[in-house]
Structures are given as C-alpha cells and as structure tokens.
Amino acid sequence: MTVAGRPFGFVGPGLTLGLVLGGSVLGAGEDQRDLTAMSLEELAQTKVTTVSKTEEPRFQTPAAIHVVTADDIERTGITSIPEALRLSPGVHVARIYSDQWAVGIRGFTSRLARSQLAIMDGRTLYNPLFAGTYWEAQDTLLEDVERIEIVRGPGGTLWGANAVNGIVNIVTKDTADTHGGFVSAGGGNEEQAFVRARYGGAIAGQGSYRVYGKYFRRDSAFHAKTDAYDDWHMTQGGFRTDWKLQGDDRLTVQGDAYSGRVGERAALSFYERPFLRTVEQDAPLSGGNVTARWAHLMNGSAFSVNTYYDRTNREEPSFRESRDTFEMDVQHQLGLGERQRLVWGLGYRVSDGRGRGSETLTFNPPDRTDHIFSVFVHDEVLLVKDRLRLSAGTKLERNQYTGFEVQPSARVIWSPGPRQAVWAAASRAVRTPSRVERDLALSVALSPTLPLFARIVGNDDVTSEKTWAYEAGYRIQPASRLSLEAAAFHDRYGDLTSLEQDRPFVESGRQVFPYRFANLLRGHSSGVEVTSLAHLTNRWWIGAEYSYLSLHLETEAGSTDKTSVASSAGSSPRHMARARSSWSLPGDVDVNVAFRWIDELPAQKVPAYSELDGRVGWRVVPRLELAVVGQNLLHAHHAEFGGSPDPAEIERSVYAEARWRW
Amino acid sequence: MALVAPAATLALLVSLLGTVAPEAAEAPRPTEYEVKAAFLYNFAKFVKWPDSAHGSPFVVAVMGDDPFGEILDRTFAGKSIDGRKIEVRRVRTPSPPSDAQILFIGASEKPHLAQILKSLEGGSALTVADMEGFTERGGMIAFRLRSEVVNFDINLDQVERARLKMSSQLIRLARNVIGKGGL
Numbered sequence: 001m002t003v004a005g006r007p008f009g010f011v012g013p014g015l016t017l018g019l020v021l022g023g024s025v026l027g028a029g030e031d032q033r034d035l036t037a038m039s040l041e042e043l044a045q046t047k048v049t050t051v052s053k054t055e056e057p058r059f060q061t062p063a064a065i066h067v068v069t070a071d072d073i074e075r076t077g078i079t080s081i082p083e084a085l086r087l088s089p090g091v092h093v094a095r096i097y098s099d100q101w102a103v104g105i106r107g108f109t110s111r112l113a114r115s116q117l118a119i120m121d122g123r124t125l126y127n128p129l130f131a132g133t134y135w136e137a138q139d140t141l142l143e144d145v146e147r148i149e150i151v152r153g154p155g156g157t158l159w160g161a162n163a164v165n166g167i168v169n170i171v172t173k174d175t176a177d178t179h180g181g182f183v184s185a186g187g188g189n190e191e192q193a194f195v196r197a198r199y200g201g202a203i204a205g206q207g208s209y210r211v212y213g214k215y216f217r218r219d220s221a222f223h224a225k226t227d228a229y230d231d232w233h234m235t236q237g238g239f240r241t242d243w244k245l246q247g248d249d250r251l252t253v254q255g256d257a258y259s260g261r262v263g264e265r266a267a268l269s270f271y272e273r274p275f276l277r278t279v280e281q282d283a284p285l286s287g288g289n290v291t292a293r294w295a296h297l298m299n300g301s302a303f304s305v306n307t308y309y310d311r312t313n314r315e316e317p318s319f320r321e322s323r324d325t326f327e328m329d330v331q332h333q334l335g336l337g338e339r340q341r342l343v344w345g346l347g348y349r350v351s352d353g354r355g356r357g358s359e360t361l362t363f364n365p366p367d368r369t370d371h372i373f374s375v376f377v378h379d380e381v382l383l384v385k386d387r388l389r390l391s392a393g394t395k396l397e398r399n400q401y402t403g404f405e406v407q408p409s410a411r412v413i414w415s416p417g418p419r420q421a422v423w424a425a426a427s428r429a430v431r432t433p434s435r436v437e438r439d440l441a442l443s444v445a446l447s448p449t450l451p452l453f454a455r456i457v458g459n460d461d462v463t464s465e466k467t468w469a470y471e472a473g474y475r476i477q478p479a480s481r482l483s484l485e486a487a488a489f490h491d492r493y494g495d496l497t498s499l500e501q502d503r504p505f506v507e508s509g510r511q512v513f514p515y516r517f518a519n520l521l522r523g524h525s526s527g528v529e530v531t532s533l534a535h536l537t538n539r540w541w542i543g544a545e546y547s548y549l550s551l552h553l554e555t556e557a558g559s560t561d562k563t564s565v566a567s568s569a570g571s572s573p574r575h576m577a578r579a580r581s582s583w584s585l586p587g588d589v590d591v592n593v594a595f596r597w598i599d600e601l602p603a604q605k606v607p608a609y610s611e612l613d614g615r616v617g618w619r620v621v622p623r624l625e626l627a628v629v630g631q632n633l634l635h636a637h638h639a640e641f642g643g644s645p646d647p648a649e650i651e652r653s654v655y656a657e658a659r660w661r662w
Numbered sequence: 663m664a665l666v667a668p669a670a671t672l673a674l675l676v677s678l679l680g681t682v683a684p685e686a687a688e689a690p691r692p693t694e695y696e697v698k699a700a701f702l703y704n705f706a707k708f709v710k711w712p713d714s715a716h717g718s719p720f721v722v723a724v725m726g727d728d729p730f731g732e733i734l735d736r737t738f739a740g741k742s743i744d745g746r747k748i749e750v751r752r753v754r755t756p757s758p759p760s761d762a763q764i765l766f767i768g769a770s771e772k773p774h775l776a777q778i779l780k781s782l783e784g785g786s787a788l789t790v791a792d793m794e795g796f797t798e799r800g801g802m803i804a805f806r807l808r809s810e811v812v813n814f815d816i817n818l819d820q821v822e823r824a825r826l827k828m829s830s831q832l833i834r835l836a837r838n839v840i841g842k843g844g845l
Contacts, residue, residue: 036704177806
C-alpha cells in the first residue's frame, strides 16, 4: 500500500525515511566569493547548501534513487510521463507503438511493467487485472510536476506488494507554487497538435488552487507491413487545492478526469471460421479520480491520512473493463528520543473490476473484488551522529489470493564525511498474482482456417513471485559542482510465473493445446548503475550514466515451459549508456541535448540503437517562450520493442511550441 | 559492440573528473542566506524608489529574528546604491522603521504581519520575507527555496501601490507573480 502523506513536507516514504534523521550533511561554503558580482540570472540558478532544511535528501537515502525534476522536464521538452522515466539511470523505457510503452527497472521490461509500482500524489497507478501500469492512460500537466522519484530496487517494506524492481513516485507541485496562468500550444510531425493551460491563485489567506486542461493528438508510428493505426488523442483536465487549516494541519484535495482514443490493432480469435481475424479500431480510454490528503503535525510527530477513489474504463477490441478503486492509508511518524524515528501505518484498498471479454477470452469468475489490508512498521536509528544510520522494517499485507505476505528490509548508510555516503540494503519483495494468472481463460487461434487453438488458463495454485534483493551504493561529491554515484545489486528470484504446457485434447471438434500458469521459474540478476553529473559553469552542466544488467533465469525440474526464460531475459538490455548536456545561454536561450545508446533485445528482435533528443527554448519576453524540440533525431524510424500482432518503429519527431504565462 | 559502451562511458567519466575537479574544488556552494543577501542587494539595484523616499543613506532593515547575521553586513560592506551609502539596521520594535528602503521581516514577526504591513501603507519600503504566504498576505517579495535554488514570488500590486518601479528583469525571474501591474 502506498503511504503518501507529506509528513514532513516531503512526499513518499522512500525519501521521507531517508530524510528523517539525515539532517544536513553539507557544511556551509567557506569561501568569501562575492555573490553580488553575479548577474541576477546566475544568482537565480545558484545551488545553495542548506543548513536548516533537509533539501538534499537524495544524498542521504540508503537506496538507489534518482529524481527527475521540473527543470529536467522543461528543458527536455518531454511530453509524457513514460518518456520522462528515460532520464533515470537503470530504467529501460521502450516505446512499442505511438500509444504504448514498455518499462523495466533492473530488468523485466514489459508492456505493463508488472514488477514496478507507480504512484501519483499517493494514488496507485497499478492495475490489478493484468498486473501493471497502462502508461498511455497515466498523465497530468507535466508543467505541474514537482518531481518524479524513481527508486531502483525493492520498496515493498513501505510501498507494499509489486514494488519488486522499482517505484515510480510522481509528485505534483503545491498549488502555492503555481499561481498565475499559462497557455501553451504547438505541433509537429508526430506531436501533431497540443494545447495545455493552467490557472491558479490564492484562496483568501486559506490556501490556493489550480485548474488545468490539456489535449494532444499524436501521429502513428512507422509500420512497414500494415496500415498506420496507432495514432491517438487524449483530453484531460483536473484541479488541486491545498488548504492551511488550524495549527499546522494541511488538507489537499485534487482530482483528474480524462478521455481519449488510442488506435489499436488486435488479432481476435473466434470459434467459428475464420478462426483468426485482425481488426484495427480505436480503443476508448477514460477515467477519473479524486484524492484527499490530510496531514497533522504535532510536537516531533506527524500523522497523515491519504484516501482516494479512482475509476478507469478501457474498451479494447478484445476486452473491456471498468474498475473502481478506493484506498485509505494512515501513517504516523514519531521520534523516540533524539536518535530514533518510528514510522508505522495501516492501509486498506478495495478494487472492483467489471470486465467483458468474448467467447475466447473469459475470466472466471467474470467479476472479482480485491481487498488488500496492510500494516507496516519501520524504525530508523542514528547510531553515530551524522555518520551511521540503520533502518529496518517490514510490511505485512493480506490479499485474498495468497493470504499474508511479509516484506522486510534492512538498510544502513554510513557517511565517512559530509560529501560521501556508502549504503547497503537487503530486502524481500513479492509480486502477488493478478487475476490473469488465477481467473483467465484465453484461447488463441493458431490458424484462420484450421480449428487449432492454444489455450492459456489461470491456475488457483499460482502463488506470489518472491525476490530477495541485496544492494549497495556509493555517492561522492568530490567538489560542489561534481557528483558521482554508483549502485550495485544482486537479486534472487523464486517462484516466478511460468507457462506450463499440458496434454493436448479435442473439444467440440477443436484441437486445443493447453497452457497453464505456474511458478516454475527462478533465477538471479546482477548489475551496476553509474551516474555522474558536473556543473561545468553556472550555465552549463553535463551528465553521463551507464547501466549494466545480467539476468539469468531457469526453469525448475518438471517444468514444460520452453519460452519464458528467453523472452524475459531477452527483453531487457544488458547495457545502456546515456549522456546529457544542458546550457543556459545569454539572451535567455536554453539548449538541451540528450544521447542514449540501448543494447539489443534478442527476444524482441530489436537491435541495439542510438538516439538523440534536443530542445532549444527562447524566452522572447518574460511572458513568452518559444521552443523547438527534436526527438529521435538520428534515424527516420527505429524499433524499441517488439509488438503484437506486428511491431512498429518510432519515428523522428520535431515540434514547435509557444508558451505564454501571466 | 557490447564492450564499446561501458568503455566509452568510463572514458567520459574519467574525462569529466579530470576536467572538472580543479575548477569545482575552488567553488563550494554558498549558503542559502548568502544568496538571499545577494538578492537583497540586487533588489536595491533593480527597484527604483520614488523621489520622496530619497535621502541618505539607503537603509536595509531586518525586523525581528535575523536569519542573516553578519552575512548581511558583509554583503553590503563598501557598496552604494545610486551613490548613497548603505546602512544595515536591525530593529526589535513592534512597528517598522519609517525610513527603510528595504525591510526584511523575520519569521518571528509572522503573528503581527497584518499589523506591520498596515503601518507601512503609504510608505515606499520594499517588503521582503521568508515566510510562506507572504505575498498573498500583502507582502511584496517572498523568498522560496526549491531544489536547492533560491527564488521568489512577487506581489506586483503591492509594489505599485508603494510607487516602486521594478525592473522587468527582476519580475521575469520570479516564480509566481501576483497582480496585473508591471510589464
């Protein structure tokens, strides 16, 4: 379960816990440099050390965490959340179609990113039906995003099940930071047309508000063999209000609603001739949500309640589902003496999905309501002031598929000096079965003319996938303008989902080749992620990163699964390298260039590729900014992932944007 | 191919270390209040006060708890604004000084903020503070610290009411601007 209060002004527990006792580590600058000689613009970009506030939490967090900032999003001209995840080391983002992404953290890249948990402002984006996140439906006004925290490695102790390989925590800005209005509009060859607008202001001394709306239409990807069908458009709007109540209490109420159509092509199976039919049609997606969050600060302790309701509707050619989710989390943080901090919480989630398939795609039972109860406790002890911090905790979660799941972790961070930190962690995380693995019956026609069917059926014996993860990391800031970071991991996986082949049989004149979900796959992975960031001058910074992943899977004795090992291991790149350079030139011109090299994906038949993105932005007058953005500039089109029933390639994209703010 | 990428990245890392470290070692980060003090100096440069407020010296006053300490004195030492000497002053009185051009209101004065701002009406002091909601409550410039960078909000209506002329260069750096004035 998510624990999404903002107990000490920070958002997720991933950061919060890292922070609680972290305190300030970076000493005040001792130089007597004359700041008054700097220009206003330079001053406004000068990073400061913070003595009183813990504004440098990442450095003291005992986990592999990367933060994509609002500045990153603005300077890159990124237009969707999954594209923003490319900015984090160790994260593999592959655009499958114009309207679909596959995301993997430390391996297991898949369309639904099933072993990562994604959260936006305390609301889970993980869909329990197919287990994963439909990234094309997860959006907000990117100008309102304060930051995206990406944690590599397990987070189950705090965040609950399915946070096995990583967490994506999207945090939007407080409305106190978004007063005034802006309108942005533009278009190009792929980002065909978009308009975004927001207006915010104060509510007479009691708080502030904002409302936003956005629309985009995107062109289809490149298809060598079929029509281009994956063009799409979405319209979304929403609001947020932040209220200051009596004392230091705070209340946030926010909500979104969206609707759009995504182009899809699907191979549908029928029990009548022709058994296999390919259809191209738009899938309507829509939904809405409302979240309320209340935080109460007492002497040295913080209490928060986060609750939301979320509705999603998907109408794909083969399947439609409407789902309602309600969740409530309570979290309490308290200090025990000067050196100890205890956090505990309770959560309850109910998720009710009503689906409709076809004769060849059924769920049994057709509707199911999931109830998840959880409790967690996490304690953090400062063993040596400013030097050594130890934390341990566990989450206990109950779901109706596998009963109780325990997800403990222990972390330690040692700071030999103010600008160095070494951390290590051991954690257990689980991915609980989804309805697909329990309730699905899917028959896939193998031929249009012959009655041959493969049938995948759920299995009530499918249990949770279990992971033990061992991680270590090192951060150093050898100079104030240079930081280096390395993280290494070794994950051991057991009871991974496999697809077992059973004995073929004949049914009503059809030859059926049955497959059944089981847990007969195991394996281990190792890897490293290295990041460097250098502020060469006050107006120019560069960053480079490299990630290595080695994933070994094998089937257990008795397994008849011959495909899962190759398809899982061959869908994540062994090597990824990225570099970025960002300039703030005189005359209010910003230039950003980002390069990436991604290794081959044998299981997806995707060769290694290099790509380059760039943006030039010019503030013509204070209120008007013009920008030109180029994405995937090196090739007319390139493949990033295989697709079903046929793959597509992502095309070079150029768009122009004008933004007016007042 | 598989080995090329890591080698290239390592080379890049090494070159980064080699070229950057010497320069960077000379430039540790300033503290939050060093930057805020430098901003106060820039406010003095980028705001024009009405003639009636002219008279030597140029007064920068801090009301209530002073978060700057000697940083403020050091920042303004030996400097002048339009040929006027700068005087840094701390006041503990419940009412603000009437002759200050820039008035920084410390966090300790938050409970009396409405009263302080009321007593400044008709004057031409540029009011600055750290506190949240300052511009919404009638203050002119509120500092903010976000992602390790100091920036600020401006309430242009209040600035204009005090007959101050603020340069557009300053306004466009503001994170939030309240009011339709200016530009």
